[in-house]
Amino acid sequence: SQTIHQWPATLVQPVGSPLSLECTVEGTSNPNLYWYRQAAGRGLQLLFYSVGIGQISSEVPQNLSASRPQDRQFILSSKKLLLSDSGFYLCAWRLTGSNIQYFGAGTRLSVL
Amino acid sequence: EDQVTQSPEALRLQEGESSSLNCSYTVSGLRGLFWYRQDPGKGPEFLFTLYSAGEEKEKERLKATLTKKESFLHITAPKPEDSATYLCAVDGDGTASKLTFGTGTRLQVTL
Numbered sequence: 463s464q465t466i467h468q469w470p471a472t473l474v475q476p477v478g479s480p481l482s483l484e485c486t487v488e489g490t491s492n493p494n495l496y497w498y499r500q501a502a503g504r505g506l507q508l509l510f511y512s513v514g515i516g517q518i519s520s521e522v523p524q525n526l527s528a529s530r531p532q533d534r535q536f537i538l539s540s541k542k543l544l545l546s547d548s549g550f551y552l553c554a555w556r557l558t559g560s561n562i563q564y565f566g567a568g569t570r571l572s573v574l
Numbered sequence: 575e576d577q578v579t580q581s582p583e584a585l586r587l588q589e590g591e592s593s594s595l596n597c598s599y600t601v602s603g604l605r606g607l608f609w610y611r612q613d614p615g616k617g618p619e620f621l622f623t624l625y626s627a628g629e630e631k632e633k634e635r636l637k638a639t640l641t642k643k644e645s646f647l648h649i650t651a652p653k654p655e656d657s658a659t660y661l662c663a664v665d666g667d668g669t670a671s672k673l674t675f676g677t678g679t680r681l682q683v684t685l
Contacts (some may be wrong), residue, residue, distance in 0.1 A: 470616075494670065505578070505675035506618075506661070513670065521672070545597050552617050561671040565617035 464489035464514065468553050469567035475573050481526075481540040483569050485553030491553040495536040496563060497528055500550040500569045512536060576601045576666040587652055587683050593605035595647040595679045597662030600604055606665040607645050608673065609638050611658045652683045 465488045475481060487493050494513050498506040508521045510528035519526050525544050529537045536553060550570055554563040577600040587593055606625055610618035622631045624640040631638050635646040635656060643681065647660055659680045663673040 476614060496672075503677065505677045506663075506673075508672055511670055511672060519670070554617075561665045562608070562620060562623055563671065563673060564620060565610075568615070568617045570615070 466553060466555055466564060466566040468569055470569060472570045475543050477541045477545055477573055481543050483551055485536040485566055486534055487555045490557060491533060493534065495530065495559060497536065497538050497552040498551060498552040498554065506552065508564065512534040543573045545573050547571065576664055576674040578662055578664055578676035579672050580662050580679050582679060584680040589683055589685050590651045591652055592650045595660055597645040597676055598643060599664045601664050601666035603666060604664060607640055608663040609647055612660040612661055613658050616664045654683045654685060657681055
């Protein structure tokens with residue numbers, strides 16, 4: 463069966479520091495991968511998605527970037543965090559041919 | 575642009591008191607409507623996918639229905655363990671399946 467891992471679960475970072483969040487999927491190949499952000503009282507906002515290695519589409523202009531160095535690895539990064547980057551970050555995957563997305567446990571990021 | 579509106583924002587029920595959650599949507603071409611359950615501090619858990627008006631799906635005390643403009647999540651005789659935030663999302667983009675989410679309904683079931 464397929465599983466998705468996200469880490470860390472919680473992160474507290476100072477303003478201006480770099481960021482790297484990692485997501486990996488096990489038990490499948492060539493998944494479509496997604497990064498979402500969930501702010502308090504707001505719906506999930508799609509940040510990036512990837513249909514293959516090195517292929518990244520950005521949905522929202524922002525201080526963040528994403529990379530997919532391996533088939534089942536998706537990384538969310540920032541060179542300098544802003545206060546507004548605080549939130550709950552979720553990684554999701556889906557199989558090609560299905561439009562059901564399955565989510566990881568999320569990373570709670572607090573930028574202080 | 576796809577839009578999803580969920581109501582009510584919050585709902586408090588007593589155990590055994592049935593009710594429904596609403597999800598209204600606007601999408602140019604619906605390729606799927608999704609219901610997820612999210613517990614505090616956790617990622618959303620997939621519940622149902624509905625693809626066409628008139629379709630219904632059931633899981634334990636939950637039943638999801640779909641019309642051309644909205645979906646309902648019916649909760650029959652809820653238990654305290656059904657307490658969670660229920661999220662609705664639509665896929666109006668077939669290629670990449672980019673989901674548009676509503677803000678959710680926070681359900682609390684008390685004894």
